[in-house]
Amino acid sequence: MKLRHRVISKLIDIMGHVYVYLDSKMPPVTGPILGLEIDDDFESMTRRELCNHIENKFGLEKDSFWFLQSTQKIRYCCQKARELMQPSKMDRGY
Numbered sequence: 001m002k003l004r005h006r007v008i009s010k011l012i013d014i015m016g017h018v019y020v021y022l023d024s025k026m027p028p029v030t031g032p033i034l035g036l037e038i039d040d041d042f043e044s045m046t047r048r049e050l051c052n053h054i055e056n057k058f059g060l061e062k063d064s065f066w067f068l069q070s071t072q073k074i075r076y077c078c079q080k081a082r083e084l085m086q087p088s089k090m091d092r093g094y
Contacts, residue, residue, distance in 0.1 A: 012069060023047055 001009075030043045045053065051066040051073075058080065065073065 016069065020047060 024046065028043060028046075030038070032038065042050065042053075048066060052062075054060070054077075055062060055065045065076070068076065
């Protein structure tokens with residue numbers, strides 16, 4: 001990786017830590033997200049607890065999801081959503 005990319009990556013990492021720290025000092029935002037009602041248990045979870053939930057539900061190693069950069073988390077969830085939304089093998093006649 002080029003020096004420039006390493007510097008940018010390190011800055012993103014530092015900014016991520018600052019974001020997580022600041023976010024932990026804020027009360028959780030509640031209510032629908034893009035029109036989707038969020039269950040009370042998810043609304044009350046911290047960022048760390050939400051990441052742990054994803055790790056547990058999808059059989060990931062502890063802290064593996066937590067330490068991903070934000071865009072990687074979004075990509076992972078997009079891929080999982082695509083896989084979950086596909087017709088089941090039963091629906092496809094298997």
